Every structure is written in C-alpha cells, then in structure tokens.
Amino acid sequence: MRPDPLRSKAVLSDLAGPNAPVVRRSFLRLGAALTGSLALGGKAAMADPAQGSPPADAPWSQSIGAGVVDRPYGRPADTEASVIRRNVPWLTASAESSVSFSPLQDLHGIITPNGLFFERHHAGRPDIDPAQHKLMIHGLVERPLLLTMKDILRFPSISRIHFIECPANGGMNWRAAQMNSLQFSHGMVSCAEWTGVKLSTLLEETGIKKEAKWAMVEGADGAHMNRSLPLDKCLDDCLVVYAQNGEALRPEQGYPLRLVVPGWEGNVNIKWLRRIKLGDKPWHSREETSKYTDLMPDGTSRGFTWLIDAKSVVTFPCPEKPLDGPGLYEIRGLAWTGNGKVRRVDVSMDGGVNWQTARLHEPVLSKALTKFTLPWRWDGRPALVASRVIDETGYVQPTIAELRKQRGSNSVYHNNSIQTWQVKSDGSVFNVQLG
Amino acid sequence: MYSSGKICLPIAVVLLAAVGGLAGATEPGSFGYGSVATPAQIAGWDIDVRGEDGTGLPPGKSTVDRGADVYAEQCAACHGTFGEGEGRFPKLVGGVGSLRDERPEPTVGSYWPFAPTLWDYINRAMPMSAPHTLSADDVYALTAYILSLNDLVPHDFVADRNSLPKVKMRNRDNFIWTDPRPDTMAKPCMNACVDAADVRISSTAEGRDLTPRTTGPLDTMQPK
Numbered sequence: 001m002r003p004d005p006l007r008s009k010a011v012l013s014d015l016a017g018p019n020a021p022v023v024r025r026s027f028l029r030l031g032a033a034l035t036g037s038l039a040l041g042g043k044a045a046m047a048d049p050a051q052g053s054p055p056a057d058a059p060w061s062q063s064i065g066a067g068v069v070d071r072p073y074g075r076p077a078d079t080e081a082s083v084i085r086r087n088v089p090w091l092t093a094s095a096e097s098s099v100s101f102s103p104l105q106d107l108h109g110i111i112t113p114n115g116l117f118f119e120r121h122h123a124g125r126p127d128i129d130p131a132q133h134k135l136m137i138h139g140l141v142e143r144p145l146l147l148t149m150k151d152i153l154r155f156p157s158i159s160r161i162h163f164i165e166c167p168a169n170g171g172m173n174w175r176a177a178q179m180n181s182l183q184f185s186h187g188m189v190s191c192a193e194w195t196g197v198k199l200s201t202l203l204e205e206t207g208i209k210k211e212a213k214w215a216m217v218e219g220a221d222g223a224h225m226n227r228s229l230p231l232d233k234c235l236d237d238c239l240v241v242y243a244q245n246g247e248a249l250r251p252e253q254g255y256p257l258r259l260v261v262p263g264w265e266g267n268v269n270i271k272w273l274r275r276i277k278l279g280d281k282p283w284h285s286r287e288e289t290s291k292y293t294d295l296m297p298d299g300t301s302r303g304f305t306w307l308i309d310a311k312s313v314v315t316f317p318c319p320e321k322p323l324d325g326p327g328l329y330e331i332r333g334l335a336w337t338g339n340g341k342v343r344r345v346d347v348s349m350d351g352g353v354n355w356q357t358a359r360l361h362e363p364v365l366s367k368a369l370t371k372f373t374l375p376w377r378w379d380g381r382p383a384l385v386a387s388r389v390i391d392e393t394g395y396v397q398p399t400i401a402e403l404r405k406q407r408g409s410n411s412v413y414h415n416n417s418i419q420t421w422q423v424k425s426d427g428s429v430f431n432v433q434l435g
Numbered sequence: 436m437y438s439s440g441k442i443c444l445p446i447a448v449v450l451l452a453a454v455g456g457l458a459g460a461t462e463p464g465s466f467g468y469g470s471v472a473t474p475a476q477i478a479g480w481d482i483d484v485r486g487e488d489g490t491g492l493p494p495g496k497s498t499v500d501r502g503a504d505v506y507a508e509q510c511a512a513c514h515g516t517f518g519e520g521e522g523r524f525p526k527l528v529g530g531v532g533s534l535r536d537e538r539p540e541p542t543v544g545s546y547w548p549f550a551p552t553l554w555d556y557i558n559r560a561m562p563m564s565a566p567h568t569l570s571a572d573d574v575y576a577l578t579a580y581i582l583s584l585n586d587l588v589p590h591d592f593v594a595d596r597n598s599l600p601k602v603k604m605r606n607r608d609n610f611i612w613t614d615p616r617p618d619t620m621a622k623p624c625m626n627a628c629v630d631a632a633d634v635r636i637s638s639t640a641e642g643r644d645l646t647p648r649t650t651g652p653l654d655t656m657q658p659k
Binding site: 082084086087088089090091092093094096097103105122123136137138141142143144145146147148151152154155172176177178179180181183184204205206207216218222223224225226274275277279281282283284285286289290293295297298299300301302303304305306307309319320344346350351352353354355356357384388390395396397398399402403406407410414422430431432433434435 | 461462463464465466468469470471472476477480481482483484485486487513522523524525534535539541543546547548549552553555556559560563566567606609610611612613614615616617618619620621622623624625626627628629630631634635636637638639640641643645646647649650651653654655656657
C-alpha cells in the first residue's frame with residue numbers, strides 16, 4: 001500500500017531508452033508531482049493546481065501509462081495509501097491477539113474490499129498450505145469425514161452476501177464517547193460475498209445422529225479457537241466458505257476455509273476451519289464463558305448472546321469527513337441486522353427530536369450491510385446527526401441511554417446504540433453521546 | 436393471465452415437492468467425497484473438553500507444586516509471577532466480588548464458571564508463542580496452580596479428569612445461557628420525540644487523545 005519511490009525510478013529507467021525521450025520527460029514530471037504531493041500527505045497530484053487543470057493539459061495526459069500486468073494483481077492508487085485497516089495500539093497486549101478496523105469513512109458501498117475487511121485474530125494469522133488443510137467432521141454423526149479442499153470444492157456451491165461484525169464493535173463507547181473516529185467506533189463490521197458449501201450439505205453427507213443438538217467448530221490457528229453452535233443454526237443458513245468477493249479467502253480471513261454464521265457475532269464465524277464435532281450439549285469454551293459473555297449491573301452475565309441486533313451509522317459526515325461549508329450534502333450511512341433485512345432507516349439532524357426517513361439503496365439483502373442516503377441542506381449551524389434503523393421484525397435501534405438502562409456499561413459486547421455525530425459550525429464532526 | 440396462473444401454480448407446487456423430496460432423501464455418503472475419518476485421525480485432533488462436566492479430559496494428573504514450576508517457566512512473563520498480569524496481558528487472579536463494581540475484574544477466580552474450561556484453554560492455546568507444546572500432565576499442573584492462586588482448591592490439590600469437574604467455581608451460577616434480547620422496546624417516533632431543551636451532550640470524544648490517527652502511516656500512540 002505504501003507508495004514506493006524507488007520502484008517508480010525503476011520504471012523510469014526501464015522506459016528511458018533512446019527511443020522514448022518524450023515519455024522520459026513526462027514520467028519525470030509525473031514522478032516529481034506524485035512525490036511532492038505524497039510528501040504533503042497524499043493529497044493527490046495537485047501540488048500545482050494549474051498543472052492538472054484546464055486550460056492546461058494535465059501531465060498524465062501527456063505521457064504513456066504503465067502497461068498491462070505492470071501490477072499483475074493490482075492495488076489501489078498510491079494516493080489512496082491512507083485507506084487502510086488500522087489498530088488501536090494501546091487496546092491490546094499484542095498484535096497477534098488483537099483487532100484491526102475497517103476504514104468505513106472511505107468506503108462507498110455495501111461490499112468491503114478484501115484488503116480492508118476488519119481483522120480479529122487470537123493467535124495471529126496462520127500460514128496454511130491448502131494442499132494439506134483438512135476439515136474433519138465427527139462426533140454424533142453416522143459417518144465421520146475427513147475432507148480436503150479439493151473435496152470441499154466439489155460439493156454444490158452457494159454464494160451469499162453477509163456482514164460479519166465483532167460484537168465488541170463500539171465496545172469502547174459503552175461508558176462514554178471515547179473514539180473520535182468512524183473507523184475506530186464502527187470499523188469492526190465488514191461485508192462480503194461469500195462462496196462455499198452449505199454446512200447442512202456437509203452435515204447431511206456425514207449423517208446426523210438424533211441425539212445431536214450442538215456443534216463445536218474449531219480453527220486450525222495456534223489458538224484452535226472454538227465455539228459451540230446450536231445444530232438448528234448450523235442447518236439453517238451457515239456456510240463453509242472458501243471464497244470472498246470472488247477470490248480465495250484472504251489469509252487473515254481464514255484461508256483456505258472459514259465458517260460464516262449469518263447475522264451472528266463475528267467470533268463464531270470460525271476462521272481457518274479444521275474441525276466440526278456434533279454433540280448433545282454445548283462446550284462452554286473459554287471464548288463463550290470468560291469472553292463473549294455480557295456482564296450485567298447485577299453481577300449476572302448473559303451467555304450465548306450470538307445475535308447481532310439491528311444497528312446503523314452515518315458514514316458521512318463523520319469525524320474523518322467533516323463538512324466543507326454550508327450547502328447541500330448527501331447524508332450517507334450503513335445499516336444491518338442479524339434478524340434479516342433492514343426495513344427502514346430514519347435520520348435526525350437535531351439529536352433525535354425529529355426524524356426523516358432515508359432512502360434505502362438496493363440491494364437490500366438479509367443479514368447484509370444496507371446503504372442509506374438522505375439529502376441535507378446544511379445551514380452552517382451546529383447539528384447533531386444520527387441514524388436509527390428498524391429491522392424486518394420491527395425492532396428499533398435503541399439509544400445508548402436505553403441500552404445502559406438495561407445493561408449498565410460493563411457488558412463490553414453488543415453495543416448497537418444510535419451513534420450521534422456533533423457537527424460544529426465550522427463543519428468539524430465529533431463523536432458524542434446524548435443523555 | 437389468471438387462468439394460466441391457476442394452472443401453473445399446482446404444477447409448481449408439485450415440482451417443488453419433488454425437488455424438496457430429493458433433497459430430503461440425501462443419505463450419508465451420497466456425494467462420496469473425501470474419506471471416512473479413522474479413529475486414529477480423530478484421536479489426534481479430538482482435543483475439546485466440555486466445561487460443565489469435563490467430558491474429553493484426558494488421562495494424566497499433576498499437582499499445584501509442579502504447576503508453580505511450569506508456570507514460572509511458561510506463563511509468568513506475560514501473566515505475572517502470581518497471575519497479576521504484565522502490561523495488558525490478562526490477569527488470572529483477583530477481582531473476587533468486583534463484578535458489580537464500576538471497574539469489574541473478571542478473572543479465573545472471579546468470573547470463569549467451569550474449571551475444565553481452564554484445562555481446555557491452556558491445552559488449546561497456551562503458551563501463546565508455542566501452543567500445543569505442553570504435556571497433558573503439565574496442563575493439569577498449570578490448571579491446579581492457577582486454581583490454587585485463586586484459592587479455589589487447597590495446596591495439596593491433584594488435578595485430573597475426575598477432580599477438575601468437581602471444583603466449585605465462584606461465578607458458576609451467575610450465567611444466564613438463554614439470550615433475553617430484545618431487551619429494549621424503543622418506538623420509532625418521528626416528530627417532537629423529545630423536548631429540544633432536553634437534548635444535551637453527556638459525553639464527547641473531543642480532546643480525549645485516545646484516538647489513533649486515521650490518515651498517514653499507522654499510529655503507535657499510547658494513552659497519555
């Protein structure tokens with residue numbers, strides 16, 4: 001992702017043969033322009049606006065560009081170098097057991113690019129040889145199976161678009177507004193098209209014994225991360241996937257095989273999936289007792305709170321994307337629910353006194369990110385911008401005050417409250433909570 | 436149009452039923468892909484232990500004293516000599532009675548509901564930099580030691596597949612395993628939902644210096 005000035009020089013010298021004097025000159029100019037702009041923080045090649053604007057012919061119009069397969073895989077423009085997953089260095093003890101956040105402020109649709117999909121590892125990202133990777137299915141089955149990747153690819157395939165959200169997304173804002181950033185307040189949600197096999201297909205192939213009620217799913221990473229899932233959910237809509245947005249899973253997303261549990265907390269979507277065992281009771285693994293349980297004010301804890309409740313957030317404006325003076329803007333945002341489809345999103349500019357219904361953009365898919373927009377003429381006065389989703393069950397996204405009334409502020413997980421952005425008269429935007 | 440619709444509908448129902456019937460009739464092994472997992476293959480990977488009753492705990496046993504030695508060598512660098520935790524690595528002891536406090540401390544002693552889960556987790560994931568290198572006996576030793584640090588077992592406790600499920604964990608009965616949500620019942624009011632005079636900012640992230648930068652290179656900030 002980093003711009004690489006050395007590499008640009010290599011391209012230059014390659015092309016700077018005796019037959020390419022014009023090319024050479026323009027590349028030098030383009031190189032200088034890019035280097036200059038990047039030094040100023042990646043603000044595009046506009047250091048001298050006159051150079052790239054009419055009536056002048058832009059420098060990149062006076063040269064020949066790089067050829068095909070110059071970048072055989074491809075990568076974003078160098079000027080997009082700031083659009084990356086980021087972490088909160090003080091949040092965790094080590095990067096191997098940690099989380100990174102998706103840059104929602106720079107994304108424009110419901111699909112998260114594979115390189116920007118948020119990460120959560122418990123023992124780092126393993127480097128797995130797909131030729132050796134196996135999936136074992138055993139326990140209360142008729143016919144325990146060992147499947148290679150080749151075997152799994154032969155089963156009938158299915159593609160579905162689903163979000164995955166870490167239930168700790170927004171966890172840092174349970175007590176108070178803490179992270180002044182969309183990326184760090186909401187970036188532990190991403191959405192992709194997943195391709196693989198229905199888990200029900202694999203379980204029918206092994207045969208399910210009638211005493212089986214639960215499945216234990218386990219990863220091949222160093223932590224052998226494992227969770228218990230009710231068999232009903234496994235047979236309903238779970239997917240064992242090998243592809244994400246049309247290409248093989250990224251290593252950090254579980255290559256070569258992961259589980260997708262639509263609408264349920266990210267932690268159960270086991271990456272690097274190596275084993276599924278059917279049993280008659282849940283396992284109560286560390287990840288579903290010590291972690292991923294919700295501590296209530298009375299000292300009790302809720303366990304097996306898998307569902308991601310309906311949530312929405314305005315992605316523009318946001319702290320990273322302030323307003324540039326009064327005028328007409330399009331409020332943009334994302335909404336999602338583990339309960340199925342988003343039915344409606346309302347937006348308020350006055351801290352929840354009045355609401356207007358936003359436009360939902362197709363496709364509106366079950367358990368997928370849904371885009372909404374609403375035109376807004378900003379008069380330059382301070383505003384409190386918020387969105388509120390209603391899902392197909394009629395559930396209404398709560399305020400943080402309503403959530404705290406039920407759960408206090410120590411439950412870490414499942415903060416799906418309404419996000420309020422304070423817009424100041426200078427257009428700057430801050431994460432605030434109302435109460 | 437109506438009549439063709441009426442004719443088509445029963446046909447569609449019959450077709451759906453036929454397809455559904457085929458899908459439902461899938462017998463185990465009907466695709467025939469892959470191989471049947473052998474008992475030896477299963478035994479190698481079948482590591483899971485059930486928290487509630489210890490099902491899956493292997494043979495082997497060890498003591499608190501042996502655990503102290505293994506702990507000093509394998510765990511203390513991150514978790515502290517007495518389980519107090521180094522830096523942001525997790526504390527393993529303490530926090531008893533803190534769960535209703537402003538700053539609760541959930542640890543093995545104050546929070547974990549099942550002792551066999553501790554054996555399972557150490558065996559499954561620890562030590563972080565060299566997982567799956569400890570013997571079953573050493574995992575029993577560490578489990579015994581950490582339980583002892585938390586005053587959950589006496590100093591002469593011997594951990595094995597029979598004794599671990601019987602350890603009474605302090606927070607055992609404080610978990611509700613059925614999700615009570617939805618637990619909020621907000622109404623989608625559209626106009627004059629609250630008095631504008633009552634809208635006030637109760638907290639702001641402005642000026643807190645907790646947020647890493649979101650442009651330029653990755654931030655390495657630490658809280659001030």
